Amino acid sequence: MKRTLTASLAFWGLAGLLVASCQSEAEVAPSEAVPGSVLPANFPAPAYALDQNPPSREAFELGRILFYEPMLSRDGSVSCGSCHQQFVAFANADHRVSHGVAGRLGTRNAPALQNLRWKRDFFWDGGPKNLETLPLAPLTNPLEMDETLENVLHKLNNITEYQQRFFKLYGRQPIDSYQFLRTLAQFTAGLTSANSRYDQYVRHEPGGELTAAELRGRAVLAQKCAACHSTDLFTDDSFHNNGLDRQFATDSGRAHVTAVRADVGLFKVPSLRNVAQTAPYMHDGRFQTLAQVLEHYDHGVVESPTLDPILRRSDGQLGIPLTRQEKSDLVAFFNTLTDQEFLKDKRLSERP
Amino acid sequence: MCATVLLSSCGDKDNSSPATETGTLDLEMEHIVGTQALELNRATPYTTTAGDQFKVTTFNYYISNIKLKKADGTEYVQPDSYYLVKESIANSKRLTLDKIPVGDYTGITFTIGVDSARNVAGAQMGALDPSNNMFWDWNSGYIFLKMEGTSDQAPSKSLIFHVGGFKKPYNAIRTVSPSLNGKTVLVRTDHSPEMHFHVDLLKLFTGIRFADASSNSHSAGPSAVRIADNYAAGMFTVDHIHAN
Numbered sequence: 001m002k003r004t005l006t007a008s009l010a011f012w013g014l015a016g017l018l019v020a021s022c023q024s025e026a027e028v029a030p031s032e033a034v035p036g037s038v039l040p041a042n043f044p045a046p047a048y049a050l051d052q053n054p055p056s057r058e059a060f061e062l063g064r065i066l067f068y069e070p071m072l073s074r075d076g077s078v079s080c081g082s083c084h085q086q087f088v089a090f091a092n093a094d095h096r097v098s099h100g101v102a103g104r105l106g107t108r109n110a111p112a113l114q115n116l117r118w119k120r121d122f123f124w125d126g127g128p129k130n131l132e133t134l135p136l137a138p139l140t141n142p143l144e145m146d147e148t149l150e151n152v153l154h155k156l157n158n159i160t161e162y163q164q165r166f167f168k169l170y171g172r173q174p175i176d177s178y179q180f181l182r183t184l185a186q187f188t189a190g191l192t193s194a195n196s197r198y199d200q201y202v203r204h205e206p207g208g209e210l211t212a213a214e215l216r217g218r219a220v221l222a223q224k225c226a227a228c229h230s231t232d233l234f235t236d237d238s239f240h241n242n243g244l245d246r247q248f249a250t251d252s253g254r255a256h257v258t259a260v261r262a263d264v265g266l267f268k269v270p271s272l273r274n275v276a277q278t279a280p281y282m283h284d285g286r287f288q289t290l291a292q293v294l295e296h297y298d299h300g301v302v303e304s305p306t307l308d309p310i311l312r313r314s315d316g317q318l319g320i321p322l323t324r325q326e327k328s329d330l331v332a333f334f335n336t337l338t339d340q341e342f343l344k345d346k347r348l349s350e351r352p
Numbered sequence: 353m354c355a356t357v358l359l360s361s362c363g364d365k366d367n368s369s370p371a372t373e374t375g376t377l378d379l380e381m382e383h384i385v386g387t388q389a390l391e392l393n394r395a396t397p398y399t400t401t402a403g404d405q406f407k408v409t410t411f412n413y414y415i416s417n418i419k420l421k422k423a424d425g426t427e428y429v430q431p432d433s434y435y436l437v438k439e440s441i442a443n444s445k446r447l448t449l450d451k452i453p454v455g456d457y458t459g460i461t462f463t464i465g466v467d468s469a470r471n472v473a474g475a476q477m478g479a480l481d482p483s484n485n486m487f488w489d490w491n492s493g494y495i496f497l498k499m500e501g502t503s504d505q506a507p508s509k510s511l512i513f514h515v516g517g518f519k520k521p522y523n524a525i526r527t528v529s530p531s532l533n534g535k536t537v538l539v540r541t542d543h544s545p546e547m548h549f550h551v552d553l554l555k556l557f558t559g560i561r562f563a564d565a566s567s568n569s570h571s572a573g574p575s576a577v578r579i580a581d582n583y584a585a586g587m588f589t590v591d592h593i594h595a596n
Contacts, residue, residue, distance in 0.1 A: 127492060129472040129492045130472050130473065133475060133489070136489035136492070149482060153483070177475065178475045181474070182474075185474070258572075259522060
């Protein structure tokens with residue numbers, strides 16, 4: 001196994017050099033760069049390293065076409081982009097839960113797709129464990145795209161343009177699952193959001209001015225929320241029971257994957273990046289506004305056996321007490337995390 | 353169904369030592385149910401040691417990370433050895449290990465299933481291609497062993513055993529070292545020996561009654577671990593060795 005890894009690294013070493021040259025080109029001519037091929041200075045080390053699937057413009061663009069390809073669903077009605085819309089950070093605007101083929105409703109709120117390169121597992125329950133294999137879940141889920149991998153490959157292999165594009169990238173045919181999944185990951189790994197006003201502030205870049213209220217909000221966040229919403233990714237990607245329900249009969253969350261009783265009712269901490277754009281909130285989209293979310297933490301937390309200890313106070317009360325001023329300051333800070341460049345980047349859109 | 357992973361060509365490149373003489377070793381998997389041959393969709397059901405009757409429609413499993421041990425205690429580790437064995441595909445039951453350094457081998461070790469590293473390694477080819485329908489997408493990772501069938505004793509009349517999972521506390525990865533019964537396997541450039549295994553499906557069901565609905569297993573969890581413990585405890589035995 002070790003030998004394989006070493007060999008793979010050696011194999012990609014050459015490709016890694018190519019990436020490096022891409023990056024230096026990017027500094028000269030940003031419009032030519034593959035989106036997300038430069039790692040933001042204020043982010044931690046990524047889980048899906050650049051050299052694992054070195055960004056290439058052609059592969060990225062084919063990945064984008066696949067992302068917006070409704071043929072990936074059984075009846076051709078739903079693409080990845082249907083539930084993951086760019087203008088709301090690739091979340092699903094207004095929809096509490098995902099909408100699949102034939103108007104079927106999923107069970108959870110479609111999460112924002114951003115900075116996926118830094119994630120070690122995915123979904124509200126952490127089921128998928130690699131960005132490349134993640135799409136298999138929505139693809140085959142009967143409530144989402146309701147298709148089979150076999151049939152998707154069959155459909156792609158029947159289209160001359162796809163045949164040619166994949167052949168150009170991989171030099172062999174037919175299109176197989178490896179080519180399909182790696183190419184789609186070129187696009188999803190490139191969805192880096194790191195140019196909000198907050199980022200400009202922490203990186204001391206032009207435009208990085210925060211108001212007094214925003215700075216106070218940042219301090220409240222650091223004091224009261226950073227146990228989960230940590231680092232400049234604003235999530236530690238851990239799982240918690242944040243006191244939404246007394247029981248979890250319809251969705252056991254993390255326990256659905258681990259079969260461990262202590263994981264019942266635990267869900268992944270979402271990032272706060274672009275949070276002002278990604279309503280509704282929580283794993284089931286139950287809250288429409290950030291104000292409602294903050295009210296929940298202040299006085300809406302309910303008891304259950306796996307409730308996170310962070311939400312139990314020494315006086316027996318539950319939740320995180322927040323004053324009216326603190327809530328207002330937090331919302332002000334949340335707005336600094338909106339990355340207009342990401343939300344409007346033509347290179348990420350269905351029709352660039 | 354050529355089961356070897358394509359990446360092996362990369363693995364060879366860092367083998368810069370002077371060419372050693374190599375040979376081939378075949379592992380042959382013969383699937384049995386107690387004393388009978390396994391036959392998919394057989395008219396007459398089989399009977400477990402506990403007395404439950406069952407028929408088999410699917411029987412697939414992974415064999416990986418094969419290691420061969422020499423009499424002097426040194427070990428040869430077959431790089432990128434991932435094999436998917438399917439009862440329905442005759443030639444998948446013959447695992448051809450090539451480029452084995454010539455030598456006298458007295459032991460074998462392999463994993464029933466797929467190691468944790470490959471479970472989280474992203475898109476894979478060959479035996480590990482998710483198109484082989486041995487991959488869970490909702491809790492990503494490989495199904496190590498898949499047995500499907502029917503039983504009149506089962507509440508829903510159907511048996512579904514999909515065993516997998518590699519995380520504590522429900523790690524179902526099992527490594528076994530079936531005895532060669534004192535025999536030595538001589539791998540030579542002009543000898544391609546065959547190790548003939550009996551894989552006894554009855555061993556899966558030790559201590560299991562099909563009437564118990566929770567005996568069916570199709571996720572990582574306690575029942576997967578119980579089946580894994582069962583198949584690690586003597587499902588694979590070396591029946592005989594052809595020197596060839």
